[in-house]
Amino acid sequence: MLLIHCPYCEEERPELEFRNAGEAHIARSSSIAEESGEDFEKFFFIRSNPKGIIFERWRHVHGCARFFNAARDTVTDRFITTYKAGEPKPSLPKSASGPAAYANRPPDQLNVKRPRRKPVAKGEAK
């Protein structure tokens, strides 16, 4: 069981008191009704799922009930830091990051479509 530091209670408490609430720093548009399909897709469906450091939301649901943010290494489950909702993404020391190849690739670089091969015209087939 993990110990998680609640930035509001300023205390480490057992994981049982908390609930994960998905990836952090995904802001809802204030004019969401007019949002383009692509932007809504990014906002609602696309998540980075990194191997390494993830910024994610937690709720101290059986404690102060506040939502807050955390940076956690998905390889070791180690919490690098936790901070209050609304605070900017902290910059982390290089040593905190996991395997560089996977870590923290921004969502728009994920699920990159492979360039489709040019269809071969019938006559050209060898």
Add this chain to the structure above:
Amino acid sequence: MTESFRIAGRGRLASRTARFSFDGTSYFGMAGDTLASALLANGVHLVGRSFKYHRPRGILSAGAEEPNALVSVERDAARRTPNVRATVQELYDGLTANSQNRWPSLAFDVGEVNDMASPLFSAGFYYKTFMWPKAAWKNLYEPFIRSAAGLGVAPHLPDPDHYASRYAHCEVLVLGGGAAGIAAALAAAETGVRVIICDEQAELGGAMRYEAGAAIDGEDGWAWSQASVAKLAAMDNVTVLSRTTAFGYYAQNFVGLAERVTEHLADPKGLPRERLWQVRAKRVILATGAIERHMVFADNDRPGVMLASAARTYLNHYGVAVGRNVGVYTANDSAYAAALDLKKAGVEIAAIVDLRDNPAGPLVDEARSLGIDIHHGRGVVGVGGKLRVTSMTIQPKAGGAARTIPVDALLVSSGWTPSVHLFSQSRGKVVFDDATKRFLPGNYAQDCVSVGGCNGSDSLAATLDQAWAAGAKAAREAGGKAGPAAAKPKADSGENFVGGMLGAGPGAHADSTVKAFVDFQNDVTAKDIRLAVREGMRSIEHVKRFTTNGMATDQGKTSNMHGLAIAAETLGKDIPEVGLTTFRAPYTPVTFGTIVNHGRGPLFDPTRRTATHGWAQKHGAVFEDVGQWKRAWYFPRTGEDMHAAVNRECRTVRETAGLFDASTLGKIEVVGPDAAKFMELLYTNPWEKLEPGRCRYGIMLREDGFIYDDGVVGRLAPDRFHVTTTTGGAARVMNHMEDYLQTEFPQLDVWLTSISEQWAVIAVQGPNSRKIVEPLVEGIDLSDEAMPHMSVREGTICGVPTRLFRMSFTGDRGFEVNVPADYGQAVWEALWAEGQKHGACAYGTEAMHVLRAEKGYIIVGQDTDGTVTPNDAGLDWAIGKKKTDFVGIRGLTRPDLVAQGRKQLVGLKTKDSKTVLEEGAQIVANPRQAIPMTMIGHVTSSYWSENCGHSIALALLAGGRERMGETLYVPMPDGPIEVEVCSPVFFDEKGGRLNG
């Protein structure tokens, strides 16, 4: 029977005898014995049959790594524990044990034909053979294989024992109580920090149990360890746990320990059987030692073939000789020590066979000087005997003349494998040390450190140095005071465990067909592993799964490295290239009882009861589970079955009135200057213009546009809303609201409070409902003019404050009386007394479901499934058309959500009005089409409606609203049922009864 293999003057057991039985035969052993040592004292080696081939098996080890000697231990019919390792089960007076996986007897087992037919049962045999016909797997092959192959049988009765649980915190947790663990604990304890040290055996001491050559601080190793443990146990800051296995190492130095409290007692005296310790440590010291490996050669599984260190343990600790004429087969020095100890105890050593060409050193010299034959550069290529080894056949490594030497036990050692299990579970990475051919701790992932045998230390002096330093450092880092005052323990002499070999020995080479076992517990031979590689398994994880090498209760403690070496050799790769399989918890088997602990029966999950639970019980209610709630399902009268009771309840509510406990509904108070703004954002409906005192049916969406929850919301004041949610949605709706309030709309000045448990809710529904409520209410005018449908008033009822809602989930005139939960039963009883005057009944959740379905009112989660939009459910009217934002507004415009042909809520009437459809049944247009049919919808709710006089059903149907009047079909096993699509409102379509 007499203990003819017990050697007087050897061992450390007190001379108290204990009687026990094995397979019905009575024996004597001694207090302090394990079942294995007691059997060996009586000359019994044959204790089990193997998993697949039913080969006779003996005792391989003297510890937790035992793959063979699995027995069932029985206290009574409910307390029959299968697969107990005889090497760890302590003897108690009256212990009853039986062998497993044999019929009719251990010595004559019919299943042994599997051994002769073994060419048929090679690796991957199940996967390849039992493919056809498909249906036969479930009904024929699997049950047959499961009964033929296997281990012990679990009891059929519930577990009558109880288990305990403890949480503990400490600065330094030491896992393993050998010389290393003890030294580390001593160093840490001196600084005053809290120390916990645990060991799986009855007494701490580890390898000191058998290492006759060890001496520390002027005492022999065992005496030093016992004196040191006594010193530790006497310290206030130290907890010493014996019979306690560290089975799992989890994140942030959280370690699970299983303490066996009564498994060694003849009379458990009501103590818990086992105790689960969940320990959080600032620093962990891993002192888990090393495990000796066997040699891989033909028929190396015969009873009497045993690890050299095990034979030494039985001699030096238990005073038992494992044979009278013992052979030794080794590739390192440590087995020589076993031979020397036995020889000095008067046991004949037939010969030492050493795979090395030129073994040298003091132990070899001493063996020679005692006149023991040493055959170096040779291997054992086979053994005689079946139920017990009778001879060994030796041959030069390069081939040549073989020679047979009679033996009655054969000690084997191919070297030592450091126990990196817990280190690896801590997510540390092991590295392969090529010089010593073993995996050792490399990069650490947590605040822990390995010392001693598990860290590759080969000498006692180095182990003590390392452990002492690690203990002091861990304590200091965890906040201990300045360095320890006591002196570091010093090894006067010790033994050496370096060297050895991996993989198959002579005679078990690549194209041999002999059965040279790598994994005894799973009957995996060297040949099987080579076959797996030949059949295309390249990854060691695939080899493991194909052959089952390293699986089952021993998790390959003796076999993994051999298996890996053979796979690597066959692949033509180096061992580190092939890699190691993952170590997973538990280290040794842990009972479900320990894990589940108190959390069973009524304590498995909390039970929530409403204020009227007692009344409902007294009035014969049948309850149903709704989440954690117990809800009254129906109230049968004498002679009524469920059907009759529900029909009567439904009829009575429509004819006069009924009382229903709706307390389980979620209730949330939304308060603050921006309460209406917040409601506008969280619900699809408009709220700003809702007048205080009025109610509205609200729909909550997720951001994707699908219905998340619904409920009636009353506005009590401009800045105060009383929101109701579905019973199941109460917690998640609150979470959903808090999420948006805290993170997306933090500028809104709103407070959310869960009031679900504060208010009991009594629904009074039916034409006479006002007559029942009115006499009890003060300060509220209940007339239709003053309090129309969908309004809320505050006042008192029976002198108790109430929030009185005029609303209906039945379609008839209705009220929902909210009162403080403590008064719930009293107010219910008062309403009940009034209701009696009008012939009202109490009704349960089943009648509630039928009544609402008659009106086409949906239940979120039953008639919706997370893919239903308000439009699909016919609730478009509840969306505020002028609104520019609410959660889900963008999702609703997604192309798929506005496409034609979506599934829409409709009603279904069966052509035969008596037929009640099955909920979840599929709907098709043409029942004669080929299977798989094109399914165009499904039934979500279906009941017999007593009030309509026919069955009713709600369904989600593709393009449903365009299909009114169409005839469709619901295919069932007995043939298709003809249905007609209709409006989802079956009763009082105009809604006049709301004011009736």
